[in-house]
Amino acid sequence: MTKQNIDSDLSLAILGLLAGRPMSGYDLRKVFRTTAMTAFSDSPGAVYPALRRLAQGGLIEGTIEGQDTLRPRQVFRLGKRGRTALAGSLERPVTRDDVVHRMDSLLLRFSFMSGLLGAGEIAAFLRRLAEETEGYLGVLEAELRTSGPGLPFTGRAALAQGVESYRATARWARKTLEEWIKTGSAKGGSK
Amino acid sequence: MTKQNIDSDLSLAILGLLAGRPMSGYDLRKVFRTTAMTAFSDSPGAVYPALRRLAQGGLIEGTIEGQDTLRPRQVFRLGKRGRTALAGSLERPVTRDDVVHRMDSLLLRFSFMSGLLGAGEIAAFLRRLAEETEGYLGVLEAELRTSGPGLPFTGRAALAQGVESYRATARWARKTLEEWIKTGSAKGGSK
DNA sequence: TGCAGCATGTAACCTGTTACATGATTAG
């Protein structure tokens, strides 16, 4: 069985990238080092063990390219089970807890949705994300109003930063949802 | 010796909170559970070991209150070495790497600066934070322009979220710096 | 010749998660 599921954001990121195109461990590390996905470490001590776990779980399969040459590389591609697991992971509903504690994971999941989820599911995700973000934004604003005056300057300002950050994300989610409904619904329905 | 330093954001958060007032482990967990500092886990498996590490390093000291009663609690307070270590940690310069990978730590550090750092140091922190954030914002915007058109909708939108997020933080830092210079410099210089 | 990049790994260590465990107090 080895029902090892997606055990971390790093594993999710790897699956999402491999959904785009097959890559080696080194390729993945290069992506993490040079692109906006730099939240993930490019350290071999993280990437290679994660690849091994995913392969053992049957989500990806690695084939050695050029094993006759002097610089062989193991290229991994997403298996059928991997695609299913990835899609299932992306489909999970957005909770308040996600918004409060795992916003990065939510954005990571969103970034891989094109091509794996239908237009309706993507719209629903954005809507829930906007709603929950706005909800927590209200909580933070209330806390700033009530606790804020008692806090020292930098404490209050840090809290205000949190408010601004969630405000920006809420705005982004609403804007992106509109954009998606206008342009995406017509052509983008590839479940 | 046991030169155990501040080993994680959780430890830093504990030190910062104890700089405000002495607290028990349970008190700390309550703060993490009920306030905007909810990024930190309130799980006893994280908090109590962290307290023990800090105590062993000589940064905090715990005294048992009401050990005669049936519900004793160990209240921790910041020692002299702890205050020094905390201030030293807050003084560290803001690097691009911090802005890209550890923005949360930067905001956490900032939130504790009032009363521990001088007005000039706080201003310098905000200025560097603004500069580095704007710098990385430029990198992200460039990436959105160059790689964006080739990305699927959700990938591009997720990248745009990153841009908006850093934009919001840069704006906040500039605004807060202005505010601080206007109102804080006169009275807030308590190093 | 030497350095940066390609390419893959291992091992020790550390922090946090999850779950379990214990027992007292207070409010309904």
Next chain:
DNA sequence: CTAATCATGTAACAGGTTACATGCTGCA
């Protein structure tokens, strides 16, 4: 009486960090 809260811990596990280790290729 019983559920929630107060209050403190332990233990297994898992994942990431850091550092080490190896060797080839292409370029200046």
